[in-house]
Amino acid sequence: MRTLFKLSWVEIKLFIREPITVVFTLALPIIFLFVMGGVFGNTPNPGFYRDVGAMDYYMPSYYGLVMMAIGTVALPVHLAGYRERGVLRRFRASSFSIWSVLGSQLLVSFIITIVGSILITIFGLLFYHPHPPVYPGQLVAAFVLGTVCFTCFGFFLGAVLPSTRSAQGVGLILFFVMMILGGAGPPPEVLTGAMDVIAKITPLRHVIWMLQNPWLGFSWNTSASLITAGITVVAALLAARFFRWE
Amino acid sequence: MASIIEVRNLRKTYGNTIAVDDISFEVAEGEIFGFLGPNGAGKTTTVECLQALRKPDSGNIRVLGIDPHTQAQALHRRIGSQLQESALPDRIKVWEALDLFASVTPNALDWQVLLEQWGLAGKQKASFSSLSGGQRQRLFVALSLVNNPEVVFLDEMTTGLDPAARHVAWDLIRAIRDRGTTVALVTHFMDEAEELCDRVAIVDRGKIVASDTPQGLIDKHASEVRVIFTTEQEDLSWLSDIPEVREVIRKGPRVEVEGSGPVLALAAAALVEHGIIPADLRVEKPALEDVFLKMTGHGAGE
Numbered sequence: 001m002r003t004l005f006k007l008s009w010v011e012i013k014l015f016i017r018e019p020i021t022v023v024f025t026l027a028l029p030i031i032f033l034f035v036m037g038g039v040f041g042n043t044p045n046p047g048f049y050r051d052v053g054a055m056d057y058y059m060p061s062y063y064g065l066v067m068m069a070i071g072t073v074a075l076p077v078h079l080a081g082y083r084e085r086g087v088l089r090r091f092r093a094s095s096f097s098i099w100s101v102l103g104s105q106l107l108v109s110f111i112i113t114i115v116g117s118i119l120i121t122i123f124g125l126l127f128y129h130p131h132p133p134v135y136p137g138q139l140v141a142a143f144v145l146g147t148v149c150f151t152c153f154g155f156f157l158g159a160v161l162p163s164t165r166s167a168q169g170v171g172l173i174l175f176f177v178m179m180i181l182g183g184a185g186p187p188p189e190v191l192t193g194a195m196d197v198i199a200k201i202t203p204l205r206h207v208i209w210m211l212q213n214p215w216l217g218f219s220w221n222t223s224a225s226l227i228t229a230g231i232t233v234v235a236a237l238l239a240a241r242f243f244r245w246e
Numbered sequence: 247m248a249s250i251i252e253v254r255n256l257r258k259t260y261g262n263t264i265a266v267d268d269i270s271f272e273v274a275e276g277e278i279f280g281f282l283g284p285n286g287a288g289k290t291t292t293v294e295c296l297q298a299l300r301k302p303d304s305g306n307i308r309v310l311g312i313d314p315h316t317q318a319q320a321l322h323r324r325i326g327s328q329l330q331e332s333a334l335p336d337r338i339k340v341w342e343a344l345d346l347f348a349s350v351t352p353n354a355l356d357w358q359v360l361l362e363q364w365g366l367a368g369k370q371k372a373s374f375s376s377l378s379g380g381q382r383q384r385l386f387v388a389l390s391l392v393n394n395p396e397v398v399f400l401d402e403m404t405t406g407l408d409p410a411a412r413h414v415a416w417d418l419i420r421a422i423r424d425r426g427t428t429v430a431l432v433t434h435f436m437d438e439a440e441e442l443c444d445r446v447a448i449v450d451r452g453k454i455v456a457s458d459t460p461q462g463l464i465d466k467h468a469s470e471v472r473v474i475f476t477t478e479q480e481d482l483s484w485l486s487d488i489p490e491v492r493e494v495i496r497k498g499p500r501v502e503v504e505g506s507g508p509v510l511a512l513a514a515a516a517l518v519e520h521g522i523i524p525a526d527l528r529v530e531k532p533a534l535e536d537v538f539l540k541m542t543g544h545g546a547g548e
Binding site for chain 2 (some may be wrong): 002003006007010013014017018082085086087089090092093094095096097
């Protein structure tokens with residue numbers, strides 16, 4: 001337990017010292033917030049953004065974007081790099097358990113997602129005046145499930161991708177595809193044909209719908225939450241199956 | 247003394263390559279046991295099997311009475327490991343690493359003291375990536391000791407250290423042993439093995455070809471002593487009459503007398519008796535290197 005907390009604390013410091021992950025997880029969502037907010041504002045435009053204001057739509061979406069950046073870019077590169085360079089081997093020889101190693105990453109994911117979401121909330125409220133969440137309790141539940149989902153997704157990628165380079169390549173492609181098609185980019189209504197199909201198979205789409213419904217006052221999105229839970233379980237099982245210390 | 251490490255018929259292959267070929271040995275409590283051999287001899291594979299970092303194909307291993315492959319984590323908590331191939335996160339600071347690794351056990355050592363001992367006190371706040379090779383090496387040794395282990399495995403501990411730092415490291419390893427920790431040391435440095443180890447196993451091509459105290463190995467396998475001096479005198483045939491002398495080699499004024507046992511004293515007495523009192527009389531005693539060459543038929547670097 002002591003190792004888990006010490007390692008989590010060290011990992012948070014390491015996270016902050018790594019500019020690239022800070023850019024992807026914390027800075028990019030805020031940049032998008034300002035770009036999209038500046039372009040679309042928050043006046044509802046029927047037929048787009050689920051018929052709500054663009055900023056009401058994007059606030060929960062950007063929470064999802066932070067989770068997704070952790071699961072595609074930050075975590076896989078971190079874990080694959082640890083394995084490639086012999087850090088995991090070093091940890092294992094000093095009796096660190098897999099639960100300390102992955103548990104600390106889960107804790108860090110939560111902290112980063114919470115910090116990122118607070119930043120998004122502050123800047124959003126200050127500049128674009130979105131409506132506050134209608135069902136905060138459900139939003140918290142969706143937030144927890146979404147974070148766990150993308151953390152497990154990151155564990156899975158980090159377990160199967162053999163090197164830092166491959167993790168960067170695969171992670172960045174997934175990041176941009178999900179960001180643009182998954183619901184944090186253009187309004188979902190403009191995606192047609194193949195784009196719409198791809199959008200619907202990205203985990204981010206389901207996490208965002210799960211987050212948006214309680215925020216916007218729609219009823220809990222059971223199918224999105226079940227799909228998210230399914231992705232979480234499958235990713236976790238695959239990660240456990242393919243995790244290697246070296 | 248009780249055995250801390252017991253290995254019976256250990257075998258490990260990588261594809262068609264036999265890395266460790268039916269090795270058996272014991273390490274007693276409180277000794278410094280050295281694995282000496284050329285690169286690729288199977289030393290590292292052997293100690294990594296002992297540390298539960300590799301799974302042997304067959305054989306029986308007990309370290310502190312623990313089977314490494316059923317209770318790896320319990321073992322890791324009680325041993326210290328300095329690994330040949332490992333790293334820390336680039337941006338972790340030296341003190342953070344020590345503090346983190348100390349957290350695995352409640353009876354960890356004071357890492358401030360370790361920093362001081364291993365010459366890293368000034369580097370406490372330096373990041374891992376900014377350390378030199380020698381500093382990293384010393385940090386890894388310090389990390390292997392911070393959990394106050396009962397056995398510590400040091401794999402090529404002094405590689406990358408300058409000569410002064412090597413001697414400091416040797417003194418520190420002796421201090422660790424004197425405190426009661428058993429040390430298993432992998433090295434390809436002859437002088438390190440001879441200087442530091444209570445017992446040495448010479449490993450070659452996956453087998454232990456000889457195992458004893460360094461002096462025991464030398465006495466058994468390379469007892470030849472060489473007495474060297476210079477003289478202008480032509481006839482030295484009386485030297486060959488000494489029974490302990492095997493051969494007298496002349497190279498101009500330089501004379502080498504090869505023999506065994508007390509050949510130095512006998513040769514010196516004979517020289518004085520014949521009126522030769524060389525100022526440069528000296529003796530070359532065999533070293534572990536001579537044993538190594540004899541047992542393996544090649545040098546450590548090969």
